[in-house]
Amino acid sequence: MNVFGYNEKIVRVDLTNEKITTENIDEDTIKKFIGGTGFGAKYLYDEVPPGTPWDSPENKIILAVGPLSGSIVGGTGTIAIVTKGPMTNMAVDTQANGFFGAFLKLSGFDGIIIQGKSENWKYLYVSEDEIDLRNANEYLGMDTWETENNLKTKLMKKGELLSVFSIGPAGENLIRFSVLVGDHGHVASKGGIGAVFGSKKLKSIVVKKGGKNIKYWDYEKLKKASVELYNNVMKTVISDFSKWGTQAGFVNYAKIGWLPVKNYNNENGFELNKAEKLSGQYTRSIFEHKIKTCWACKIAHNRYVKLNEGDYKNEWIEEPEYEAVAGLGPQILIENPREVFELSTLIDRLGLDVNESGWMLGFIMECYEKGILKDKDLNGIKANWSNAEAAKNLIKLITKREGMGNLFAEGVRISSETLGGEAKNIGIYTLKGVVPRGHDHRNRWYELFDNCMTNTSTLEAQGGAMVGELLNMEKIENKFDPKIVAKLNAKYNGWHIFENTLVICRFNTNGMYSQLLDAFNAATGWNFNLDDLLKVGKRIINLLRVFNYKNGYNPEYEKPSARYGSTPKFGIGKDYSIMDHIDEMTKIYRKEMGWDIETGLPLQKTLKELDLDFVKL
Secondary structure (H helix, E strand, O other): OOOOOOOOEEEEEEOOOOEEEEEEOOHHHHHHHOOHHHHHHHHHHHHOOOOOOOOOOOOOEEEEOOOOOOOOOOOOOOEEEEEEOOOOOOEEEEEEOOOHHHHHHHOOOOEEEEEOOOOOOEEEEEOOOOEEEEEOHHHOOOOHHHHHHHHHHHHOOOOOOEEEEEOOHHHHOOOOOEOEEEOOOEEEOOOOHHHHHHHOOEEEEEEEOOOOOOOOOOHHHHHHHHHHHHHHHOOOOHHHHHHHOHHHHHHHHHHHOOOOOOOOOOOOOOOHHHHHOOOHHHHHHHOEEEEEOOOOOOOOOEEEEEEOOOOOEOOEEEOOOHHHHHHHOOOOOOOOHHHHHHHHHHHHHHOEOHHHHHHHHHHHHHHHHOOOOOHHHHOOOOOOOOOHHHHHHHHHHHHHOOOOHHHHOOOHHHHHHHHOHHHHHOOOOEOOOOOOOOOOHHHOHHHHHHHHHOOOOOOOOOOOOOOHHHHOOOOOOOOOOHHHHHHHHHHHOOHHHHHHHHOOOHHHOOOOHHHHHHHHHHHHOOOOOHHHHHHHHHHHHHHHHHHHHOOOOOHHHOOEOOOOOOOOOOOOOOOOOHHHOHHHHHHHHHHHHOEOOOOOOEOHHHHHHOOOOOOOO
């Protein structure tokens, strides 16, 4: 077999027996599931038995790339990771940009499956010529940047390039919202995969850039499609991101109520002059910065930043992305950009999800304000709003699982429900345990609803824009019409999962479907059309849906918490109540997806149409 765009080979790592093997990926799996999230969903469904706890040796971590990985197409150094995660005890799909995916592909592999549990702490080394498990005890307790720097110093020879992804102390301590961080700040952040790595005692994965020559169907067409893709993407908002970072729209978001402010508990939004001081336009004018980019990416939206005072004085740190700035700025009322940058850096280096961290800090601060939590509960920390030092100390408390930090380490949902009483009405989460991204989703219904319905522990159908016309659907006139939101999310669902299956940075695609389709077809020679891509995406979604159903999925949990579903008093969604329509929306969505309206389980007819005949309900 010789499938264009693939190595057709994966690495299987058995940590329990310290055994490493390689095996071929069959052609049917490649053509039905393409790569990335698709491969992850297939192996997860096939190999992780129903009822397996997330921290069991039987749980598996699947890291996978796609047919464009390591190519000239921008943003194809991304890696997709699928496992069963601790936040929901169901499927997790998360990605990290950088270089890991490209280096793995060029080393001759399309994926890595990690299983079992090591007796002692290990790191995995992967190259074209050598795959090895090595002792990691000397790296325990190190943060993610320290681990990466030390491993590179030890392993990297002149002329070589390494991609190093690691867990920090948070993952070692099994914090439920811990992450995997690599390439100096790129984060696989959703679903608590850092805790899964920690449960297996796997500290890090190191991949050396290989020299494999990937064969493409038509390389000249691939080059042309890559140029067209970039040119069209740069005609969109991405051009602003390239200049100012993802905080480019901070002031505009403040005007329409998209910023999360004081744990969704502020009637007047975030003052525009304060929002301006957290915008990329302002922070790049006051902090020295230099370009930081990913594999083959010309957009280069991110920067390294040097702070001139504070915790990281004269150090080059990663410029926080929009969601970090939103969650650690207006969400907890911190206005000083340096303090926001320091807090974001601490969270990344300890190895925590910045989204869940922001919602957790807001939850704690509101509980403290209302007397639900007192100084003695927080080891003496005065958790007032706007208190950056308190926020840092709370993050350290959580990472060490000290005192109440042991509860907070379980995430917002468990903390809120465990404290009970008024605290249960303060936490922002879906009932299955998924927190929002860095927005006030009450003013972005399509994301709020998607977050409730997702199978993957993060946004599944929507990527930040409700633009049905891009998929030849009707133009959206009212973004708070419950029927339109439900129907559009169902119709749209599949495309973003397919991007995760190609394993490409979303900023390098941004709705340019025809150009990305051209690149995919040039690489593989398969002549897919848009309907084919959506079918692949829906196939993956439905497979994950059945996996979750077999692992305790409860249809009653596809709803927001009281605060998450509350009616905003500021913003474009002002006075619109999603809770008045959530049951109706859920039924419409399930019907459009081809699922049972009451249970949310895919109908056998739907599975057959998606070539999932092997799936048994």
